[in-house]
Amino acid sequence: MYFLCRDCSHLDEGHALACPRCSSSRLIFHPQLPTLSVAHIDCDAFFAAIEKRDNPDLRDKPVIVGGGKRGVVATCCYIARLDGVRSAMPMFKALKACPNAVVIKPNGQKYSEASRQIRAKLEDMTPLVQMVSIDEGYIDLSGTMRLHGRAPASQLAALAREIERDVGITISIGLSGNRFLAKMASEMDKPRGFAVIDPAEAASVLGPMPVSAIHGVGPAFASKLARDGFRLISDVQSVDQKSMIGRYGESGQHLWQRAHGIDHRPVSADRERKSVSAERTFNEDISSRDVLTDRLWSVCEETANRAKKHGVAGYVVTLKLKTNTFRSLTRSVTLLEATQLAGTLFRITRPLLDKETLGGTSYRLIGVGISDLHPAGADQIDLIDPGIAKRAAAERAVDKARDKFGEAAVRTGRAMRFEQQRRK
Secondary structure (H helix, E strand, C coil), X not given: CEEEECCCCCEEECCCCCCCCCCCCCEEEECCCCCCCEEEEEECCHHHHHHHHHCHHXXXXXXXXXXXXXXXXXXXXXXXXXXXXXXXXEHHHHHHHCCCXXXXXXXXXXXXXXXXXXXXXXXXXXXXXXXXXXXXEEEECCCCHHHHCCCHHHHHHHHHHHHHHHCCCXXXXXXXXXXXXXXXXXXXXXXXXXXXCCHHHXXXXXXXXXXXXXXXXXXXXXXXXXXXXXXXXXXXXXXXXXXXXXXXXXXXXXXXXXXXXXXCCCCCCCCCCCEEEEEEEEEEEXXXXXXXXXXXXXXXXXXXXXXXXXXXEEEEEEEEEEECCCCEXXXXXXEEEEECCHHHHHHHHHHHHHXXXXXXXXXXXXXXXXXXXXXXXXXXXXXCCCHHXXXXXXXXXXXXXXXXXXXXXXXXXXXXXXXXXXXX
């Protein structure tokens, strides 16, 4: 058995109640501490922690970072979480659960600067740093022991102290042999935590957890799994991989591999873009199909512009709606050819929107996204719809005109109508 002191990074073999070097009792024990090298770094209640750092009067108060009566919680501190407040919760529900909370409008510039500071510290340790959001990322410290003169576990303990000292917030660390288990470990000890999972013990550690603990298993899939008798990860472990694939296809294979702690994804400095999307939250709920259709065109254009900027096209087009009761709806279509064109996105999603507006439901948000991304190629030629090539050429011509003369150079009637409505 090995132990690591989180206050001085001393790593040694044996058992101890306190660190023999600094007398700290903040020790963690694991037989594989000297050998594991893949870690997940997660900032604790990041936005709220930055706000508390900058205003010490907030230290012992429940803090919610978000805004607007129709907004949602971006994040909240752990004090607010004791009252049931959670990220993405509608603001009115959060304030009902925690009426004494201090609500602070997000400050993206301040959070981005703190994130850059943390990333710089990670990159000082190794170039294998993969940030997956502003407040979390993976790091692979394989082969760095000779460079830094100590094991990855000791380096990570020092990193946590440096971030507390220089950035003024705390982080939680998960250490393992792959990304999935490192992420699971970081969730096990929060806040200011440090947990370890060896791949060899993955089955026993993960088994008692609910299947929803596995990333990618949302509420709908978890409910289906429960109906089929898979409530715990151990239930999945008891079935062979072929059976899971037969039941659930690629999702079954993913689930089976993660239940056994298998994850072959490397830590890559070049983060792979998974999707491109845009969405709009309305100031007032909208039930009019015509008005919603105008809003749909707006988000199709924005999604297309982002896809073109990144040079990608997607095979899967998704319409997202949120009702006035905060119920989210998503409707997806898989195309034979990938697209990045606003016209194609609109043509695909408009019938989906029409179906959802038949009953006069009011909506507070609309969004469009593309996924299953690939590098953008030539525009598709459709023998069933020969006009698509002409429409694509027209859109490309509009793009060139806007690039040369500005966004207002060419406007569609629908976009102009949307702008007039917005100004009213």
